Amino acid sequence: IEHLVWLRNDLRCLDNPALHSASLEANALNRGIGVVVTVTPTQWSEHNESDAKTGLRAGLIKTLAKTLAALGIPLHIINAETFDALPDAMTAFCLDHGIKHLWFNRDLPIHEQQRDHSVCEQLHKHQIKTHTLSADLIVPQAVFSQQGTPFKVFTPFFKRWLTLLAQQDITPLPAPESQADPLPEPSLNFTWEKPFREDLWPADHDIAKQKLWLFCHHKERHYQESRDYPVQPATSTLSPYLALGALGPRQCLEAIIYTCNQEERRWQDSIWLKELAWRDFYRQLMEHFPFLSMSRPFKQETNALLWRNNEAEFTAWCEGKTGFPIIDAAMRQLNQTGWMHNRLRMVTASFFTKLLFADWRKGEAYFMSQLIDGEFAANNGGWQWSASTGCDAAPYFRVFNPTRQSQTYDKSGDFIKRFVPELATLDAKSIHNPSPEQRKQCGYPEPVIDYKPARLAAIAAFDELKGR
Ligand code: FAD
Numbered sequence: 001i002e003h004l005v006w007l008r009n010d011l012r013c014l015d016n017p018a019l020h021s022a023s024l025e026a027n028a029l030n031r032g033i034g035v036v037v038t039v040t041p042t043q044w045s046e047h048n049e050s051d052a053k054t055g056l057r058a059g060l061i062k063t064l065a066k067t068l069a070a071l072g073i074p075l076h077i078i079n080a081e082t083f084d085a086l087p088d089a090m091t092a093f094c095l096d097h098g099i100k101h102l103w104f105n106r107d108l109p110i111h112e113q114q115r116d117h118s119v120c121e122q123l124h125k126h127q128i129k130t131h132t133l134s135a136d137l138i139v140p141q142a143v144f145s146q147q148g149t150p151f152k153v154f155t156p157f158f159k160r161w162l163t164l165l166a167q168q169d170i171t172p173l174p175a176p177e178s179q180a181d182p183l184p185e186p187s188l189n190f191t192w193e194k195p196f197r198e199d200l201w202p203a204d205h206d207i208a209k210q211k212l213w214l215f216c217h218h219k220e221r222h223y224q225e226s227r228d229y230p231v232q233p234a235t236s237t238l239s240p241y242l243a244l245g246a247l248g249p250r251q252c253l254e255a256i257i258y259t260c261n262q263e264e265r266r267w268q269d270s271i272w273l274k275e276l277a278w279r280d281f282y283r284q285l286m287e288h289f290p291f292l293s294m295s296r297p298f299k300q301e302t303n304a305l306l307w308r309n310n311e312a313e314f315t316a317w318c319e320g321k322t323g324f325p326i327i328d329a330a331m332r333q334l335n336q337t338g339w340m341h342n343r344l345r346m347v348t349a350s351f352f353t354k355l356l357f358a359d360w361r362k363g364e365a366y367f368m369s370q371l372i373d374g375e376f377a378a379n380n381g382g383w384q385w386s387a388s389t390g391c392d393a394a395p396y397f398r399v400f401n402p403t404r405q406s407q408t409y410d411k412s413g414d415f416i417k418r419f420v421p422e423l424a425t426l427d428a429k430s431i432h433n434p435s436p437e438q439r440k441q442c443g444y445p446e447p448v449i450d451y452k453p454a455r456l457a458a459i460a461a462f463d464e465l466k467g468r
Helices: 017-028 041-046 051-070 083-097 110-125 154-167 205-218 220-226 239-244 249-262 271-288 290-294 300-304 311-319 325-337 342-355 360-370 376-387 402-409 414-419 436-442 451-463
Strands: 003-007 033-039 075-079 101-105 129-133
Touching: 003 017, 003 083, 017 033, 017 101, 017 129, 033 051, 033 083, 051 075, 051 205, 051 239, 075 083, 083 110, 101 110, 110 129, 110 290, 154 271, 205 220, 205 249, 220 249, 220 271, 249 271, 271 290, 271 376, 290 376, 311 325, 311 342, 311 360, 325 342, 325 360, 325 402, 325 414, 342 360, 342 376, 342 402, 342 451, 360 376
Parallel strands: 003 033, 003 101, 033 075, 101 129
Antiparallel strands: none
């Protein structure tokens, strides 16, 4: 093989620009391609990647290896604990295997960009050519305003994004063609593998794809009305697959367009598509404002906030023992499954940053350490939105009232009952805020903070920033 495709968070055959282009070029020259995955567990833990995400990653690499083997394409693993070790490890591998071309899709976080730059630099010294293909976005080109600057607010970004989308070819790329007789099924054993909820997220590309099409067929048209109710299985739960690239966002676009055409709806109006545009938005922000990847707020003046950072409250929040049933149910959902419903991510992050007045970076890191779909751009964007420190953030005086959110979005209390079973005997009225006696009877804690004064204190702290 002369052409090597380096897969990272794009662990799939379908609609994979690097794999597609490498295979076309190699076929034209009657050459073969190989695929390489670099394994950097120390780096992943430094990036706070959760065990769940690492576990799913391991499973997806194995499935991918089988699919590639059936096409006669070998998958190689390079073990190198950290990104720093990759330039040498990749060069040694390429020289050993006679590789002349390395292909990969652009990765957007700054550390990953530096990694790719160092690897390319080293390979070029050995006359190995590198080819960088587009990033894992629906609209991969820069979405800029008429002034040629990146958008800082979602709505105008989305408008421009739709215009650009209408101008680009939106057909997903096919998988590479079979290049030789099938190879024997590889048996990969990873020492870094971690357990995760495989019952909820099987490490299987076909199942992910099926889940996508079933979602579009049955649920996409009801998404707008039902997506805010955590007890309903109304959202796609595809985020773990999108985060690791087992599913590409343009595959989602294809399913949306097909479904909307069938139902004679305009696909541009799909609210689910708009959520996928948020994914592109946060990824592009991270690329254009690299300081976001350095633990810095978008609104610099918010650096002056003096967060309370109470350790006992932090622990209670992490463990789902704050005494606010909806918050506790949400945090336990995160701890037990590696995933949390979007409405609850907003409610728990608002609770953390406004009512506990804890530094959003601590909450961001805890989410990352637990989420199976942990993804820097979306997580950072979501946290900065909630903390009102980000671009296009929630206004600082918007502080979710956890009890009211609970009464609105979990009216029956069924979601709470699922994850806080000690409250299962309470009726739909009292479950959102049990009385002191009920708490005692159920062995459930008192609230860690008093909502009203906590809310006023947060607003006052933000008020003080005015004029800075
Ligand atoms: P669906 O509602 O089916 O949406 C489809 C896809 O669109 C998602 O899978 C996701 O890829 C994308 N998407 C949806 N909403 C958003 C959004 N607001 N921002 C960016 N992409 C979005 N999403 C992550 O993928 N990884 C994270 O680490 C992450 N952290 C978050 C932290 C906070 C504080 C908040 C408020 C949101 C976060 N999100 C994150 C966004 C969102 O909550 C999840 O994408 C969504 O809940 C995943 O469930 P789903 O696949 O059923 O989503």
